[in-house]
Amino acid sequence: MRRSPRLLLGLAAAAVAFAAADTYVVVLALPEMMSSTGIPIDQLQRAAPIVSGFLLGYVAMLPLIGRIADLRGRVPVLVAALVIFALGSLVTALAYDLPSMVAGRFLQGLGGGGLVPATLALVADLYPVERRGVPLGIVSAVQELGSVVGPLFGALVISVADWRAIFMINLAVGLVLAAAIRTLPSQGAARPVKPPGGWDWGSPLLLTLTLGFGGLVFIQPARLVTDLTWGELFLPFAGESRWLTPVGAVAIVAALLFLVRSATASRPMVDLATWSRVAGEADLRGALLLAVALGGVILAFATADPAIQVFSERGLVYLLISAVASAAFVGHLRRAEAPLIPRGALREVPAWGAIVVSFFIGAALIAALIDIPIFARTTTYRTSQVMAALVLVRFLVALPIGAILGGYLTKTRGAGVVTAAGMALSATGFALMSRWGFDSLENPSSNIALVICGFGFGLALAPVNAAILAHTESDVHGLSSAMVVVARMVGMLVGISALTTIGLRRYYAEQDSLGTVSQICGEPRICDAYRELQKAAGVAQEQTVFFGAAICAAIAGVTALIVFRRAATRAISGHQTLRPLG
Numbered sequence: 203m204r205r206s207p208r209l210l211l212g213l214a215a216a217a218v219a220f221a222a223a224d225t226y227v228v229v230l231a232l233p234e235m236m237s238s239t240g241i242p243i244d245q246l247q248r249a250a251p252i253v254s255g256f257l258l259g260y261v262a263m264l265p266l267i268g269r270i271a272d273l274r275g276r277v278p279v280l281v282a283a284l285v286i287f288a289l290g291s292l293v294t295a296l297a298y299d300l301p302s303m304v305a306g307r308f309l310q311g312l313g314g315g316g317l318v319p320a321t322l323a324l325v326a327d328l329y330p331v332e333r334r335g336v337p338l339g340i341v342s343a344v345q346e347l348g349s350v351v352g353p354l355f356g357a358l359v360i361s362v363a364d365w366r367a368i369f370m371i372n373l374a375v376g377l378v379l380a381a382a383i384r385t386l387p388s389q390g391a392a393r394p395v396k397p398p399g400g401w402d403w404g405s406p407l408l409l410t411l412t413l414g415f416g417g418l419v420f421i422q423p424a425r426l427v428t429d430l431t432w433g434e435l436f437l438p439f440a441g442e443s444r445w446l447t448p449v450g451a452v453a454i455v456a457a458l459l460f461l462v463r464s465a466t467a468s469r470p471m472v473d474l475a476t477w478s479r480v481a482g483e484a485d486l487r488g489a490l491l492l493a494v495a496l497g498g499v500i501l502a503f504a505t506a507d508p509a510i511q512v513f514s515e516r517g518l519v520y521l522l523i524s525a526v527a528s529a530a531f532v533g534h535l536r537r538a539e540a541p542l543i544p545r546g547a548l549r550e551v552p553a554w555g556a557i558v559v560s561f562f563i564g565a566a567l568i569a570a571l572i573d574i575p576i577f578a579r580t581t582t583y584r585t586s587q588v589m590a591a592l593v594l595v596r597f598l599v600a601l602p603i604g605a606i607l608g609g610y611l612t613k614t615r616g617a618g619v620v621t622a623a624g625m626a627l628s629a630t631g632f633a634l635m636s637r638w639g640f641d642s643l644e645n646p647s648s649n650i651a652l653v654i655c656g657f658g659f660g661l662a663l664a665p666v667n668a669a670i671l672a673h674t675e676s677d678v679h680g681l682s683s684a685m686v687v688v689a690r691m692v693g694m695l696v697g698i699s700a701l702t703t704i705g706l707r708r709y710y711a712e713q714d715s716l717g718t719v720s721q722i723c724g725e726p727r728i729c730d731a732y733r734e735l736q737k738a739a740g741v742a743q744e745q746t747v748f749f750g751a752a753i754c755a756a757i758a759g760v761t762a763l764i765v766f767r768r769a770a771t772r773a774i775s776g777h778q779t780l781r782p783l784g
Contacts, residue, residue, distance in 0.1 A: 207328045210386055211337060214280055214321040215344045217379045220372070221287060221314030222348025225260075227356040227368055228253065228307075234365040239300045248300075254504040255304035259290075259311025261691045262496045266481070266489035267312075268319035268684025269542055272677050274480045276327065279320040279680070281384045282477075287313025288376030295369035296420035298444070306369075313376075315687070318345070322683035326671040331771060332613065334668050339609015342663035343602035350598045353591065405471035408460035415453035419444045488542035491531040496688065498524025503695040547678045548685070552617070555765025556670035557689040559621065562758035563666070564693025566628060567659055569701055569751030570597055571694075574635075574652070577744040580737060582643040596649055597656040604660020609668075617665035618766030624661030625759030631655025632752035636745045640738070662758070669769040697754060701747045708746040712739035 228235070236242075236249045271279040290309025297303035325337045359368045418426070418436075422444070426432045435448045444450055464474035481489075502520035535541045548554045574597060578590035604624065611620045634651035642648050667686060674682040 206386060210277070210383065211321075211324060211328060211341075213379060213383050213386070214317070214324055215341050217280065217284055217376075217383075218317050218321050218341060219344040219348045219351070220375055220379070221310075221317050222345045223352035223355055224287075224291075224310060224314060224348075224372055225256070226349050226352030228256075230353055230356040230360060231365040231368055234360070235303065238365070239297070239303055241300065250504070251300065251304045252307055254501060256307040256311040257500050257504050257691070258497055259308040259313075260315035261311075261500060261688055262493040263312055263489065264315050264319065264684045264688050265492055265542060265681060266484055266486070267316040268323070268680040268682070269484040269489070269678075270477075270480055271316075271320040271323055271680030273483055274477070276320045276324045276680070277383060277386075279316060280324075281380050283313045283316035283320065284376045284380035284383070285313070286316070288373045288380065289313075291369040291372035291376060293420075295366045295373065296417065298420055298422075302420070310372075318687050319680045319684035322667055322671070322686075323679035326676065326679045331668075331672045334671065335609040335612030335664055335771065336606075337609070338667050338671075339606045339612070339664040342609070342667070343605035343660070346598065346601040346605055346660060346663075349601070350595060353595075402463065402467040402470050405460060405463050405467065408456050408463060409471065411456035412453055412460055415449050415456065419447070419450045419453055483540065485538060485540060485542035488531060488534045488538060491527050491534055492542065494527035495524045495531055496692065498522075498527065499692060499695055503699050543681065543685075544678060547674060548682065550673040551765050552669040552673040552769040553682065555761070556666050557685050559662075559666055559758050559762045559765065560686045560689040561693035561696075562754050562761060563625070563659065563662060564690035565697025565700070566625075566632070566751045566754035566758060567690070568694035568698045569632070569747055569754075570594070570655060570659075572698055573701075573705075573744055573747045573751075577635075577638065577741070578643055580740045580744065581640050593643060593652070596652040600653045600656035601660040604657040605663045606660075608661040609664035611661075612665045612668050612771055616766060617669040617769040617771045618763045620665040621662045621762035621766065622759040624658040625755045625762065627654045627658030627661065628656075629658075629752040629755040629759065631658060632748045632755060635748040636752065638741075638745065638748075640741055658755070662762070665766070665771065666762070668771040669766050672769060672771050697751075701750045701754075704750050705743040705747040709739050709743035712742045 232249060232252065235252060239249075241248045267279065267283070287310055290306050290311075290313055292306070293309060294303055294306030297306055321341055322338065325334055325341060329337055356368055359365075359371065422436060427436050436444075437448075438444075438446045439451075440446055445454060461474065464470045464472040465478070466475075498520040502517040502524070535543060548557070571594065574594045575590045578593040583589040583593070608620055608624060631651045631654045635655070638648065638651075667683065670682045670686055671679055
């Protein structure tokens, strides 16, 4: 028998929504987070690792986590992902410098990203093909709802408390959800056979020492540090690192002993031996090669300023590393006996087609997420970043509504038709945006473009997931769901690069046609007339980006019609089977 299906899926969906909200919560908290690490507010690019660190954790290890969910079970991965997310929240809340904050955000991304493929695969385990549309739509809806709730949640907490309170709340919610999923009773399932030996009391003790002394390293209470006796425990043996102190040494030794205990005890608190074995079975080597390849793409594009750069200053180096790792990964897939992506796992057209469609959806979606606020700051809301960001909310609110309807339509309509209809709406919305002028956002009609564009993206989410789940075996559903998410994220990074390139070309062309400052102003100094022309060039740049996004959305829709032409999302596919959940 399966675990309480609706309750289990509800808890998993709540976890996905909360982790998604954390993705966007940094939007408003970032200035205060920068100040706490000593980064001036006018040096925003130095804080890029706070964002790219989260993305790196979210995307790079996603295929491995999805594969482990296939081998180890959905529930254990959900619980582990929530614990890692909670740990990352704790590290972020206590962070004292940029490296510690990036480490915390990386762990948050690792845990938050791992929730998505496990939850999508859980839907496939619990529902037959013809009934998956609505639950997939609901999961997609709550995930996108997080993008709306995240900034509002961050604003609410910051208005009454310090930014660290956001991540302490994340810690509490993550642990509560992990405990709730872990303790959810099985209906009629046999209890697992416990290995011989008593409970390992050493592991909780070592973990307590690790967290306690590690917390002292992070916090460094002033009363202890300045005390003549206790203060010696916080003096470094060498250098200036907080970890090269007696307190830091105890935390490190306790952490190492905890890992050893977890790997050797008969009934450990954390079954590290089993997790290590499963990671090996999932092809850890191949996963690391793919992680390096994806990490290179993330670092090349995510650390760039989308308004003025195609990729970061070290972008070419990162892309070269990514290319080498990609070639090594392809070679590894051919040689390995049990590769990360099993041979033939994505052989059916709707399966690999879903990955291609997801890539182009991401390439179009990023234009809305990045360039709508940029357009708003360039035109109507020049002095208010918050008001510019709120323009995007009109787009984001329509996403979950479209996701639920898309899931419902997938029950009775083909995945290709529903996806194409959604992308047609999004392309139309972008086409309308490409005609926006300097004062368009002051006109209520601008909401039409924002709403239909967001609604269209939502409409396409469930059918894409339904198609790949219907045309892959149940023992690779976690991996296949992860690949869809990875494709969309990579599409977003590549898309913003390509669209920024064509947008900047339009901007420079407009700049070249302006003439000199002296010709326009009658003197060598810049005047208001020249500034207005520069702003018009910026508007032309954004118009070009929106038009390019419309083309990407159209490509996604046409591709979906082709590759999902025979997608069996409305009838039970003969090769679908149920598997135990944990």
